[in-house]
Amino acid sequence: MMSRTSSEPEPFEAGDGAVTDAAFSALLEDSAEDLYERAPCGYVSTLMDGTLAKANATLLDWLGLRREDVVGRMRFSDLLTVGGRIYYETHFEPLLRMKSEISGIALELKGAGGVRMPVLVSAVVKHGSEGEPLLIRATLADARDRRAYEEELLRARRSAEAARREAEADRARLQDALAALQQSLLPATLPAVPGLESASYYHTASPDRLGGDFYDLFPIDGEQWGFFLGDVCGKGPQAAAVTSLTRYTLRAAALHDPDPVAALSTLNTVLHERYTGSDPRYCTAVFGTLRPDPETGQVAVRVASGGHPPALVLRADRSTEYLETPGGLLIGILPNPPLASAATILAPGDTLLLHTDGLTEARTALGGRGSERYGDDALREFVRAAPDTSPASLVDALTGLLESFGEGLDDDTALLALGAPATEKPV
Amino acid sequence: MTRTNRTTSVKTLTLAVRQAATGPVVEIVGDLDYDTAADLRTRLAGIPLTADDRLVMDLAGMEFCDSTGITALIAARNHALAAGAGVALAAVPEHTLRVLHLVGLDQVFALYDSTAEATTAGNRPSGGNLPSGGNRPDTQAAG
Amino acid sequence: MDTRRRNNVVVTGRADGPTVVLAHGFGCDQNMWRLVVPALADRYRVVLFDYVGSGQADPAAWSEARYSRLEGYAQDVAEICAELELRGAAFVGHSVSAMIGVLAARSVPDRIGSLVMVAPSPRYIDDDGYRGGFTAEDIDELLASLESNYLGWSGAMAPVIMGNPERPELGEELTTSFCATDPDMARVFARTTFLSDTRDELKDVTVPTLVLECRQDAIAPREVGAYVHAAVPGSRLVTLDATGHCPQLSAPEVTGSEIRAFLDGLHPADPAAPAAPLPGDSR
The missing domain is CATH 3.30.450.20 (PAS domain)
Structure with missing residues (x-):
């Protein structure tokens, strides 16, 4: 060459x-x-x-x-x-x-x-x-070849556009369906209960994945109100189906027998009967009743828990205590599980806080390896330092806390706070 | 209970099955989570059990277990109970033990500190290291 | 909404002169008038703009529903007139804009006082005794060819423009924008233009009107010019010694001087008035 x-x-x-x-x-x-x-x-x-x-x-x-x-x-x-x-x-x-x-x-x-x-x-x-x-x-x-080529491109472009439009429409439909389903899992707003203050928050870890956390507050009769908060194992449509079943089972059960243990037992029977074998579905839940007393301004609380972290009580004097329900088992595992119950009285200014473990299991930067969990003790300290003890204020502060976790909060998290209104502003 | 995301999405579950005097022992090494729990379920389905067996799950090498992982353990228990066999967890890591305690599952699984103890016929469960309400042996849970 | 920005409104010429609005037709943009503006600017305030979907108009203002009817474009004109607070302005519309001007003059009669219709056509398709120059099949073919030219159209205009050392008066911005129309919007404008039938509007024109046609125009033939002239009461028809559909480009001098003469006729010079305000005059 x-x-x-x-x-x-x-x-x-x-x-x-x-x-x-x-x-x-x-x-x-x-x-x-x-x-x-x-x-x-x-x-x-x-x-x-x-x-x-x-x-x-x-x-x-x-x-x-x-x-x-x-x-x-x-x-x-x-x-x-x-x-x-x-x-x-x-x-x-x-x-x-x-x-x-x-x-x-x-x-x-x-x-x-x-x-x-x-x-x-x-x-x-x-x-x-x-x-x-x-x-x-x-x-x-x-330009005959070029035109043929352009027409080919045009056809490809048109079909790509059509496919894109279809995909977008499908996606929009799916998101509508997801949104409708998600809305059926949570109350749009909490009802106003005389003699009770309430606040709630739901953090969705992923908009594309239906969450498995749930809560509700609803009337049982003229004097009693029911509430619950819990967490279904898993995520996605199957978990959402269980969440929906759980929510409406608990509501119906409470109308039949408002005793908290009875309500959770009914739910357990339903879940255990429905999901067994190699596809067990279960949830943790706290179920309770509230009876506000217009005379004293106090609210009588009874709860039962199946495998759920205990409710935290923040007193008006900023002391905290757990409403312990030891030994309560996950709902849906055994035919007749142990379920633990507890009771307390909320005096004016006292607030009961229920949460799912997304809050306490959030990873904090302090862990170094990123594996340090926020934990129960930190939560207790945080609650004690809240600006005031009202449910709204507590949920507000906790919402800010959840936001501060950023990436460390990788799970859905539900908060429900119920309190007896303070008779006067705490000093 | 529904945490599924981790910082890594690589599947890191290794399963090994061996036969001990008490029955099959499943060694679970790595992460038992949303991405890997199905592997355990599939593997379990292929393990034959008799009424004399105790299915032992060796968790000494388990580094992470989320709610889906717990579900897989419950599925393992259902599998054992269906055959009339017993089920036990051995060497449960502390965090998982805490979760089991929290959700009451320490009452459902027989817990042993080590696989050696779990595979020794006649040994009574230790119940793990956490101070808690009384443990019940796995025979209680028959459905 | 900012009408000036939306329609890329440019005001030039003599600030205190009578206002003349120059409106482009289907195809290009306000730069079509470049060679005519100098014939008017010394005495008239000249308003130029781009219809939404053309030139440098704001593409975000595009609405297929609105601009699928000539009334939508006429609304642009009415809004520009209102924005500039025009009274009795002259509206010079080229091609389809001539008919848009007719519609606008009817909707805002106070603002538009006279019309110049350059190469107008109220109906492009032949119709029972009317000759527009095109058959319905021709227009279908045009619209189909717009479809098939999708890529060609969008791509063809961009590389065209390379500056022009021989015509330094054409600014740099022109070389990048002229005729660079979004093909989707151009398709709608083409459909709206060539399927329109506004013949019935002509008899209702009440303002002084000049019709300018070209000697030879493939899009608006002489018959159509004659039709428009006959239909618009009191209109004047001038046949320009120009070929093609764009006399403002092919024969800018004669086009400019005819428009100027028409405007001057409407605004006779007041010999008492000074050419420019004296120092100290209040405006």
């Missing part, structure tokens, strides 16, 4: 120069006219008003027209389809007038017998010595 950097012209040998030059000249002489007429593109020259003054044989062949029918008789736009003609008049010509040159315009020629041919047109205006426009020269390149 000869080096490309050689200064010698590769194909020619010294001594043959005269012969080669002669062959070149012959070629060039021959091609001046022939190159124009038989070039692999169409050539036209027109007057400024578009009247065709000159056209090469290639173009005439494409069109199937005779020179004498074209030159001096037709205008450039007459060679175009109607669509192309309008495009020419509204885009091509204005541009050419403004710029004196344009290139790469896609137009379609219409020839004898309805022959159509896509071309790419480039044109320049030739000016006279005074700068006045004299005529337009244009080349027309065969």
Whole structure:
């Protein structure tokens, strides 16, 4: 192989120069006219008003027209389809007038017998010595392959757009369905209960995944209210189905027998009967009843727990205690599980806090390896330091705490706080 | 209970099954979580059990167990009970033990400090290291 | 909504002169008028703008529903007139804009006092005794060709524009924007334009009207110019010695001077009035 950097012209040998030059000249002489007429593109020259003054044989062949029918008789736009003609008049010509040159315009020629041919047109205006426009020269390149390619692209683009629209619509439908389902798992707002303050918060770890935490507050009879908070194992549609079953089972059970242990037992029977074998589904839950006393401003609380972290009581004096329910088992595992119950009285200014373990299991930066959990003790300290002991204030502060965990909070978290209204502002 | 995300999403569960005097022992090494729990379930389904067996799950090498992992352990228990066999957890890591205690499962599983103890016929469960309410042997839980 | 920004409104010429609004048609943008503005600017306040969907108008203002009817474009015009607080302005509309001007003059009669219709057509499709120059099949073909030129259209105009050393008066911004129309919006404008039939509107024109047609125009043929002239009461028809559909480009001098003459006729110079306010005059 000869080096490309050689200064010698590769194909020619010294001594043959005269012969080669002669062959070149012959070629060039021959091609001046022939190159124009038989070039692999169409050539036209027109007057400024578009009247065709000159056209090469290639173009005439494409069109199937005779020179004498074209030159001096037709205008450039007459060679175009109607669509192309309008495009020419509204885009091509204005541009050419403004710029004196344009290139790469896609137009379609219409020839004898309805022959159509896509071309790419480039044109320049030739000016006279005074700068006045004299005529337009244009080349027309065969764009049949390009057009076919473009149509292929267009088809692909259209089908991609259609697929995208469909996917977006599917996604929107799915999200609507998820939202509707999620709304069925939680109350939109907590009901107003005379003689009771309440607040709640739900943190969703992932908008695409239905959460498994739940809570509710609802009337049982004229004097009693029921509440619950819990956590279904797992996530996604299956977990949501269990959550929904759990919520409505507990509501119905409480109407039948408001005793907390009885309500959780009913739920256990339902879950255990429904999900057994290799696909166990279970939940942890605290269920309770509230009986506000309008005379004293106190609220009597009874709770039962199945495997759930105990409720925390924040007293008006900022002392804290757990409403211990030891030995309560996950709901849905055993046919007759141990369920623990407890009771307390909320005096004015006291608040009962229920939460799921997303809060205490949140990873904090303190752990170094990222495995340190927030923990029960930290929560207790935090609750004690809340601005005031009302449910709204407590949930507000805890919401801020959850936000501060950032990435460390990777689970859904539910909060429900229930309190006896303070008779006067705590000092 | 529904925590499923971890900082790594690589499946890191290794399972090994061996036969001891008391029956099969399943060694669970790595993370038992949302991504891997199905592996355990599948593996368990292929382990034949008789009424004389005690299915022991050796958790000494288990580094992480979330609620889905707990569910898989419960599924293992159901599998054992269906065959009339017993079930035990051995060498339960502290955090998991705490969770088991919290949700009351320490009452459901027989807990042993080590696999050696769990596979010694006639040994009584230790109940793990946490001070808690009384443990009940696995025979209590028959459904 | 900021109408000036939305429609890229440009005000030039003599600030205290009578106002003339120059409106572009389907295809390009306000730069179509570049060569005509100098003929008007010394005496008239010249307002230029781009319809939404064209030129440098705000693409965020696009609404397919609104701009699928000529009334939507006329609403642009009415809103620009209101924004500039115009009274009795002259509206010069090219091509489809001539008919948009008719619609706008009807909706805001106080603001538009005269019309210049450049290469107008109230109906492009032939129709029982009316000759618009196109058959229904032609227009279908145009619209189909717009579809098939989707890529060609969007791609073709961008590389076109390379600056023009021979015409230094054409600014740099022109070289990047002229005719660079969003193909989706252009399709809607084309459909709206070429399927429109506004012949019935012409008889209701009440303002002084000048119709300018070209000697040879493939889009608005002479018959159509004559039709418009006959239908608009009291209108004047001038046939420009120009070819093509855009006389403001192919024959800017004669186009400019005809518009100027028409406007001057409406606003006769007051020999007593000074050409410019004297120092100390309050405005």
